Amino acid sequence: MRVTIADVARAAGVSKTTVSRVVNGKADVDRSTAYRVREVIAGLGYVPSSGAVGLARGSSRTVGMLVPSLTWPWMGELLQGVVDTVEAADYGLLLFTCNRGAESVRRFTGQVSARAFDGLVVVEPENTLGHLTALHRAGLPIVLIDDRGHHPAFPSVVTTNYEGGASAARHLRDSGRTRPLVVTGPQDFGCVRDRMRGFGSVLPTGLVAHGDFTERGGRLAVEQLLASGAEFDSVFAHNDISAVGALRALHAAGRRVPDDIAVVGFDDIPVARHIEPPLTTVRQPTRQMGETAARMLLSHLGGTAVPDEPVVLPTELIVRRSAP
């Protein structure tokens, strides 16, 4: 049977109140009493029921994490950053995905109302910002990772998309490329617009193909451009996956990378290192973004005010052979 606070109190010959005080390290307990209680706790192997503590205190000491998918290439790093931070603070981490559309969202909202967690770290699933804003208004502490340029009304952690785009362009320009093709991500993403503008601040962006962050999208975009006879000496893809697609299309068309055409991606996922040629890319500090978001949420839960304007973490250009 489960050992309860009542068992400890009985065995130690004190009240439950006193046991509670000892467990929670409150002052005002006689040293020898506290010692005796601790002995009994150790002997019985007593651990307070998290459910009961949560109910009595009105908080669950648990953080929720909502993500669109767990299989995206950089999600593992991000999640590890969040989990490490949350665990170090002795909080639990409740994980949710929105894989199954509206149904998932409904279920998730239920968990919120059920007070299953005290606060939420979220990588925004598509079209849920309104929903999240409502939850935030209703009092749920939220920190958003990667706002996609949507600039929400609550704290968020973002990366330097504008500057990242600019750094890609500078690198291409400095290595003598002047006619880039830009393969974008979904155009309604703010991060896509920012990467675009940053890039455009350095290099002309006459040639633009609209991709969708998939390998296939990157491949098709480049295939079409090649077929159209357009001339370009480099490709800036808005993420690594579509850069991989671009690489495939160039390879299939007999163009040499980087000799004929240089390629730069964005993200620095594991595949970037392993593909041939290895991909030059703008690295996002994914793990650090997870850590930072978790830390912000925890300090908010701890009562410290957290700024509403986004916390910005820097990207870093990683130079590999696809654009030396």
Next chain:
Amino acid sequence: MRVTIADVARAAGVSKTTVSRVVNGKADVDRSTAYRVREVIAGLGYVPSSGAVGLARGSSRTVGMLVPSLTWPWMGELLQGVVDTVEAADYGLLLFTCNRGAESVRRFTGQVSARAFDGLVVVEPENTLGHLTALHRAGLPIVLIDDRGHHPAFPSVVTTNYEGGASAARHLRDSGRTRPLVVTGPQDFGCVRDRMRGFGSVLPTGLVAHGDFTERGGRLAVEQLLASGAEFDSVFAHNDISAVGALRALHAAGRRVPDDIAVVGFDDIPVARHIEPPLTTVRQPTRQMGETAARMLLSHLGGTAVPDEPVVLPTELIVRRSAP
């Protein structure tokens, strides 16, 4: 303020008992009463507190998941399988890692005692089997994914490591390779021994280099063998990461893949598709393993007996250019 069952009862003019019955779909409630209560619930937006329900019922309707790391290449798929299954059953998923050794384990055990979750899906972190066995003996329902050949005393989901090794060997043999080099994983892993034996049941394994499941390990192993002047016409690496290392070493030494030497890996992680040449590999049904494990745990929690002997899911040989 939070809406409680008392608020609903008051507004509907019934007792909390009746509200509880309606919420939980018990029979023996007058149709019109039930209707009225449901109206009030909808109007007030009442959702039962999961903490209070858990305390009263003695279960948390939450499943724990313990993994060694979230950044392993196949972990995302596995986790997605677990999360989807758990969410579909209206359970929560509490995530733990053992990144920080003993400290993590201690913390984790605390959560177990605190009854934060009803059962556990676990990918075994190194050297925790004894610990897990103890928890299982103490009454915690556990399902292990990938037993590493340790054959624990509780339910588990494994893949056909022996047959996977054999299928790799058959494929190499059928394409005319007769002198393979086997690059193993850590030798104390049961799965490594099984892959070894399965492979050896088809092809002679005169040449064995002991790797450690890392890219560097695979590279060093092949470099040493090449330096020793040993002759081999193929490499079977016990996982894809070390196959990537092997590929690098072969490439650096000027050996052509697959013309001179064919390479087969194990796992089928994303990089396998993207590396040059694309890697022939023994695919593990990672996502399905996650789903299966979660389903087993849930049915155990639901009261259905679950077999103690491992549930075995089949591997599949994926043929790509590194060993056509």
Next chain:
DNA sequence: CTGAAAGCGCTTACAG
């Protein structure tokens, strides 16, 4: 078909 009451395992004023 319905409700009063006890109980789940804690915390927290309050009183001494």
Next chain:
DNA sequence: CTGAAAGCGCTTACAG
């Protein structure tokens, strides 16, 4: 320094 009692928000015999 310590404890009795109320309360957190539910569920569940039990009685009617």
